[in-house]
Amino acid sequence: MTSTYFPRQIEIGRDSLSELGRIALEMGVKNLFVIIDAFLIPELGYDKKVKDIVESKNIKVTFFSDYQGEPTTNHVKDALLKLNNEQSDCVVAIGGGSAIDIAKAVSLFGSNPTIKWEEIAETLKLNRLPLIAIPTTAGTGSEATKVMVVTNVETHQKMNPGHKDLVPDIAILDPVLTESLPPHFTAYTGMDALTHAIEAYISTKANPITDNFALTAIKMIRKSLPRAYKNGQDLDAREEMLLASSYAGIAFSNASTNLAHAIGRALGARFNIPHGLSVSLMLPFVLRYGLEATTEKYVEIGHALGVVNDGDDKKMAKSTIQYIDKMNDHYGIWQAGVKYINVEDLKENINILVEDALSGNGILTNRIVPTQKDVQDILLMLIEKLKKAGNNELITS
Structure with missing residues (x-):
């Protein structure tokens, strides 16, 4: 029940x-x-x-x-x-x-x-x-x-x-x-809403009602976030983003967020990163980590995002992760991460960040309950991505 x-x-x-x-x-x-x-x-x-x-x-x-x-x-x-x-x-x-x-x-x-x-x-x-x-x-x-x-x-x-x-x-x-929200914060908050919806949809506490709210939010964000980002005075896009954000809020409030938020909160506290940016930075890596356990749901998320793939479910799920990775690139998420995060500091304090992440909410509702090594590996992937972004060698994988 x-x-x-x-x-x-x-x-x-x-x-x-x-x-x-x-x-x-x-x-x-x-x-x-x-x-x-x-x-x-x-x-x-x-x-x-x-x-x-x-x-x-x-x-x-x-x-x-x-x-x-x-x-x-x-x-x-x-x-x-x-x-x-x-x-x-x-x-x-x-x-x-x-x-x-x-x-x-x-x-x-x-x-x-x-x-x-x-x-x-x-x-x-x-x-x-x-x-x-x-x-x-x-x-x-x-x-x-x-x-x-x-x-x-x-x-x-x-x-x-x-x-x-x-x-x-x-x-x-x-x-x-x-209307006055600048483009970069429009992106951070919009990607936060997307992360809420995705994590609610793949949560172990998801139910048919939260699934409906989550998928609807994803479809609306796909349609309206690019428009709101490009033109802040597009009130139709702004209105749809507000509704999508509320739908995603209903979804995660009842189904829970997961590992992207757990690590994102620890990362945000350490480097004083805006919340939407911190969870957006983590989302592609966390999705990659959970691929084997949630392939079917990734496929549905991909359909909601308009991802086109003629392959099997596994290929479609991977294409969904790549699409979200590219969204981060398009909205300057990786580049912003470079500005906020001292990579050497992250390396030196990675064990503290792992402990902070594992002590927060969203661990037990993850499809795969992570170990300390799992979280460490995810943060190491982030480090490599930020290095590429910092050297203008960004490659979407």
């Missing part, structure tokens, strides 16, 4: 942000606490836009943007202090995955100030404040997931508790909010 969870309402379309006031009224809330990425305020004026939208419905709004980088327990603590001072009764996130993860934590601790982080996943039912998620990137899918990632500043542990009650009540997918 399997269970699948996702938001109870998804609003999608250009300028759907303008529906926030109506939605708040329907939810019966009066005082919104909006966690918003800081750059959206001075550069794009989204605080004023949101204020005009909700105050026209006689709803109060307070903004919190005092955070940078990945979410930490200090960010959550600071936001909670402000939320309590304002006596807000609904949490809204406007931004990337960090804003949404902080919002999930604040909505939970705002109603449960004494609950401990380690108790979240094991609690039967979580009471929290109403939660609305409005993503400004098409990649994390956090607006549709039951997980959050927050770093404990005391232990430096990256905590990622999951619970069905952490899924936001409502997701608003407005492509206008993603």
Whole structure:
């Protein structure tokens, strides 16, 4: 038996942000606490836009943007202090995955100030404040997931508790909010969404519902990511990428990510790499590692990506991996990896990265449960690829 969870309402379309006031009224809330990425305020004026939208419905709004980088327990603590001072009764996130993860934590601790982080996943039912998620990137899918990632500043542990009650009540997918995302971040986040969908599809926890969401997301990303990357003002492509990201989020939230994310998280923490970039770097190597166990599913992924191959299933599966390798090349993933990763540092600390990867989520849901040597071999393949990229000798294998 399997269970699948996702938001109870998804609003999608250009300028759907303008529906926030109506939605708040329907939810019966009066005082919104909006966690918003800081750059959206001075550069794009989204605080004023949101204020005009909700105050026209006689709803109060307070903004919190005092955070940078990945979410930490200090960010959550600071936001909670402000939320309590304002006596807000609904949490809204406007931004990337960090804003949404902080919002999930604040909505939970705002109603449960004494609950401990380690108790979240094991609690039967979580009471929290109403939660609305409005993503400004098409990649994390956090607006549709039951997980959050927050770093404990005391232990430096990256905590990622999951619970069905952490899924936001409502997701608003407005492509206008993603219009200003530069091409390289469009690529990183888009490849993150693709990795979510692929790993969910090949996960040992996959089910018919998550498979459908995952394959649909892959097909949509194949169609819309090249257009959004080439022209950021293509709102049709932006809208489809937002929906694909949410579909992929639903898929992996319920089926889990796997080894590409496990190694990618360790790599990202070591070299301060944007999350989408780190998992994209690992995806082709992890797929190559799992080829023998998941050939049939690779074939279906290849069909969804439009890969053409007249050979047998094994050849088609290999062609699928080569196609994803070429996507990384097209979107500058390998070249960006060279800029972020010190290859000698990676070599010297490879055992630490292996341990970090194996201690994270996504290991047991991999079709082949990796050993330390397996992860080490995968990282050694990455090193060789980055050397070629750095020497302009990139050869897709």
